[in-house]
Amino acid sequence: MSDLLQLRDVSLSFKGVKAVNALSFSVATGEICALIGPNGAGKSSLLNVINGVYRADTGDIVFNGARFGAIHPQKAALLGIGRTFQHNALFHRLTVRENVLAGLSRRGTATFLENIFRFGRDGAERRRFIDRADEIIAFLHLDRHAETVVSKLSYGMQKRVDLARALAAAPKLLLLDEPMAGMNQEEKQEMSRVIAEVNRSFGTTIVLIEHDVGIVLNLASHVVVLDYGRKVADGTPDEVRNNPDVIAAYLGTVH
Numbered sequence: 182m183s184d185l186l187q188l189r190d191v192s193l194s195f196k197g198v199k200a201v202n203a204l205s206f207s208v209a210t211g212e213i214c215a216l217i218g219p220n221g222a223g224k225s226s227l228l229n230v231i232n233g234v235y236r237a238d239t240g241d242i243v244f245n246g247a248r249f250g251a252i253h254p255q256k257a258a259l260l261g262i263g264r265t266f267q268h269n270a271l272f273h274r275l276t277v278r279e280n281v282l283a284g285l286s287r288r289g290t291a292t293f294l295e296n297i298f299r300f301g302r303d304g305a306e307r308r309r310f311i312d313r314a315d316e317i318i319a320f321l322h323l324d325r326h327a328e329t330v331v332s333k334l335s336y337g338m339q340k341r342v343d344l345a346r347a348l349a350a351a352p353k354l355l356l357l358d359e360p361m362a363g364m365n366q367e368e369k370q371e372m373s374r375v376i377a378e379v380n381r382s383f384g385t386t387i388v389l390i391e392h393d394v395g396i397v398l399n400l401a402s403h404v405v406v407l408d409y410g411r412k413v414a415d416g417t418p419d420e421v422r423n424n425p426d427v428i429a430a431y432l433g434t435v436h
């Protein structure tokens with residue numbers, strides 16, 4: 182299987198703190214890769230480098246054959262890198278459908294506001310966007326909430342809407358920052374099923390951050406363990422589970 186994403190010797194510092202330290206690893210096309218590690222290990226910083234929110238101090242990223250040291254987040258989205266955030270980036274006063282449409286707006290010629298407020302310069306494009314939004318909404322079993330204002334939904338449902346928003350643009354690579362944070366075990370299992378279904382049905386390559394190691398080791402086919410910005414382990418769930426360095430740095434500690 183070819184690599185969709187390669188990180189080569191990537192480093193990022195914040196005022197002397199090495200958030201990401203000479204990190205290299207690859208993500209194969211079509212896989213679910215989990216990033217795990219203690220608080221402050223550099224996981225979110227790394228996602229922010231991949232989609233251009235932060236600029237790496239050194240190192241290269243190769244995505245889908247194109248190499249870049251830094252990229253603008255909008256360019257990353259256009260290249261096919263989608264993203265959710267630890268604290269969702271939804272428009273809480275808009276409906277679920279409107280939020281999913283917002284995820285599509287960069288793909289067309291009409292602006293986000295034109296898409297939302299129905300004065301689109303291209304009615305056919307708007308129709309296509311609505312169909313696409315509704316397809317994703319149905320896929321994620323959000324149909325009955327399509328017209329609901331996001332602030333009225335439970336936290337777990339909002340996380341799902343955030344996933345729908347990111348998925349709407351049909352990314353090749355989807356970066357999920359703690360998609361199960363704040364959920365109970367049942368909600369986590371459900372979200373885990375949804376992520377696996379997205380990966381299977383759309384062939385989307387997924388890199389996700391999740392603290393629940395039990396969930397991660399069942400969901401991901403590839404696990405990268407970080408500690409203090411460095412890579413501690415990189416392998417299959419079984420390899421990682423049995424790695425003494427991982428047990429010492431992470432699995433052996435209560436998180």
Ligand SMILES: Nc1ncnc2c1ncn2[C@@H]1O[C@H](COP(=O)(O)OP(=O)(O)OP(=O)(O)O)[C@@H](O)[C@H]1O
Pocket residue numbers: 195198199200218219220221222223224225226227
């Ligand atoms: N914007 C920032 N400004 C200054 N320091 C930062 C910034 N973002 C992250 N850091 C620091 O970089 C290091 C890595 O943080 P990061 O948030 O990437 O870790 P993480 O593994 O995602 O942690 P968590 O699991 O708590 O989300 C930490 O020491 C953090 O304090």
